[in-house]
Structures are given as structure tokens and as C-alpha cells.
Amino acid sequence: MTGRKPSLAAALALFLAGAAATASTPSPAAAIDHDRQFQACVTLAERAPSDALGSARSWMRQGGGDRARLCQALALFHKGEFKEAGTQLEELAPLLGGNDPAVEASLLARAGWAWLRAGDAAQADRLYSTALSKQPEDVDLLIDRAIARGETERYWDAVADLDKAIKRDPQRADAWLYRATAHKALANARQALSDVDRAIALRPGDPxxxxxxxxxxxxxxxxxxxxxxxxxxxxxxPDSNAAKTARRNLDRVPAAGQGGKK
Known part of the structure; x- marks a missing residue:
């Protein structure tokens, strides 16, 4: 199953809305707007992660606390240092989540995504499961865990998660597509075709x-x-990886009417 990059928007919106307001204690001597600093650092982390890493470390010395550590973790993620980013995000989740399970679950999910990118799907699965224990109705978390389980060839477990996701939100084209992928891996071609047809109906033209x-x-x-x-x-x-694969597949099935296989 192919992974997707989950958005950080939900976690950061919740975080900025108040969950992080007590996460750090600004130094009285430093006239720093920590909320503004956090937003600037997070934006920089995506655009120039090396610069954001230096900014976060400097901010930590000025009383940035856990918000600065979160920015550092995000910068590490965007630099491709996924293991360190995942470790830091997991450590920060209960500190920043506090009594808000939605924030904690969202940060655990980002840690899971980092570990998935690091190639440790089992660790990602564990973190997604912890996140789901706090937000069991979260469709995104179910889909993310299904992806992690697909990476370790736990296809029936992935299908079970996707069944729940689809039941809760049948308009999620990605859930239908991932379930089709899992059923294909399980040699359930008829069910896979039915699922992918539904995905295309919901999102026409999806490559x-x-x-x-x-x-x-x-x-x-x-x-x-x-x-x-x-x-x-x-x-x-035309410029997507899917298109590149499609071109190769067309070369393998040179004549219409012949039952070729990919």
C-alpha cells in the first residue's frame, strides 16, 4: 500500500488554539512573542528546515520550551531525519496534549508518519494504535494505521481498519482506494475492482x-x-509516477484484446 502525507494542519491549529499555551514558560527577560515565533518557525520548517532547526534551537535558549522542541522535530522531519523526528514527536505528544486527547492523538500520528518514512512500519503501527485509543472515531487515523499495516503485509488488519473508516465516512475516496490495494494484495480481484470503481466514482481522474x-x-x-x-x-x-508506470504497462500489453498481466 502506498503511504500518504498526513496534514499537520489539524494538530497545529489545535495546538495554537490553546493546547500549547501553557507548554512553555517564557523568560521574563526576553521580549518574545512565542505564539508568533512558533508560527514563523513552523512555516520555515517546511520551506528551509535547516534554517528552522537553527532558529528552534536559538528559541529554546530564550524560553521557547516545548513549542520550540516541536518546531525542531518538524524541521528534522522535513530534513529527512525521520527517526529522530519520530522520537521527539512521541515524547512531546503527552506534554503538549495535556488533557486534550485530540492534540495528543494528532501528534502521535505525526510521529507514526515519521517512523513510517523511516521504514519502521511496526513502530508506526504502535503509535497509530495509541493515537486511536485516544480518538477511536478518527477516520484519518484509521486510514493511516491501515497504510502502516499494509507495509508489513498485514492486509486483513488493514482491510479491517478501512472497513471502519468507510463505514464512518463513505465519501472518502482514499479509503476505497487503499482497501482496493489491500484486496489486490490478498488476490481478491473482484472486491478490489469494486472498491477501485467506487474510488474513481468519488474522485474521477485520480491517476x-x-x-x-x-x-x-x-x-x-x-x-x-x-x-x-x-x-x-x-x-x-502525465508527469506523475502513476503515468510512468502506466506507460511501462502499455508497452507490456502491446495489442488490445490480449489478456496481458502487469
Missing amino acids: DALLLRGNLRAETGNADGARADWQDTIRSA
Whole structure:
């Protein structure tokens, strides 16, 4: 299953709304607007993570506290230092979450994503499970854990999470697509086709969904349908990785009407 980058927006919005207001104690001697500093540092972390890392460390020496540590963790993530970022985010989650389970769960999920990027899907699964224990109705967390479980080939567990996500929000095209991917891995081609059809209905032109349906059609002997989907993938997003794969697949099935396999 292919991972996605979960947004930090929800966590940071909650954090700035008040969960972090008591997370650090500004130095009386330093005339620093810590809220503004935090927002500036987080913005810098995405654009120039090395600069943000230096800024966060300087801010910590001026009383930035846990908010500065969070910015440092985000900068490490954007620098590609995923293990260290994941470790710091996990440590900060209960400190910054306090009595707000939504904030704690969101930060645990960011830690899970960092560990997934680091290649440790089992650690990511553990963190997502902890986050879900605090926010069991969160559809994004269910989808994220399903991705982690797919990475360790726990496809039936991934399907179980995606079943819950779809039940809670049947309009989530990504959940249908990920469940289709899991069913394909389990050799449940009919269910996978049904799921990917639903994903495409909800998000027409999605290149990943079109690519997957083309692959499934090729595997089930529908070469004409496969080629049509791969061509649509290229038209939809010609510079995407999905389009590159679709072009390779078209070369493998050179003639319509022949049941080729990807």
C-alpha cells in the first residue's frame, strides 16, 4: 500500500488554539512573542528546515520550551531525519496534549508518519494504535494505521481498519482506494475492482486509482479495459509516477484484446 502525507494542519491549529499555551514558560527577560515565533518557525520548517532547526534551537535558549522542541522535530522531519523526528514527536505528544486527547492523538500520528518514512512500519503501527485509543472515531487515523499495516503485509488488519473508516465516512475516496490495494494484495480481484470503481466514482481522474484499475483489469484478462485506464492515467497526470508506470504497462500489453498481466 502506498503511504500518504498526513496534514499537520489539524494538530497545529489545535495546538495554537490553546493546547500549547501553557507548554512553555517564557523568560521574563526576553521580549518574545512565542505564539508568533512558533508560527514563523513552523512555516520555515517546511520551506528551509535547516534554517528552522537553527532558529528552534536559538528559541529554546530564550524560553521557547516545548513549542520550540516541536518546531525542531518538524524541521528534522522535513530534513529527512525521520527517526529522530519520530522520537521527539512521541515524547512531546503527552506534554503538549495535556488533557486534550485530540492534540495528543494528532501528534502521535505525526510521529507514526515519521517512523513510517523511516521504514519502521511496526513502530508506526504502535503509535497509530495509541493515537486511536485516544480518538477511536478518527477516520484519518484509521486510514493511516491501515497504510502502516499494509507495509508489513498485514492486509486483513488493514482491510479491517478501512472497513471502519468507510463505514464512518463513505465519501472518502482514499479509503476505497487503499482497501482496493489491500484486496489486490490478498488476490481478491473482484472486491478490489469494486472498491477501485467506487474510488474513481468519488474522485474521477485520480491517476493512482486509474492505474490500479488498469492493473486489475489486465490481471483478470481485460486488456482493452486495462489499456484504456492506463491511457486515462497518462492523460490525467502525465508527469506523475502513476503515468510512468502506466506507460511501462502499455508497452507490456502491446495489442488490445490480449489478456496481458502487469
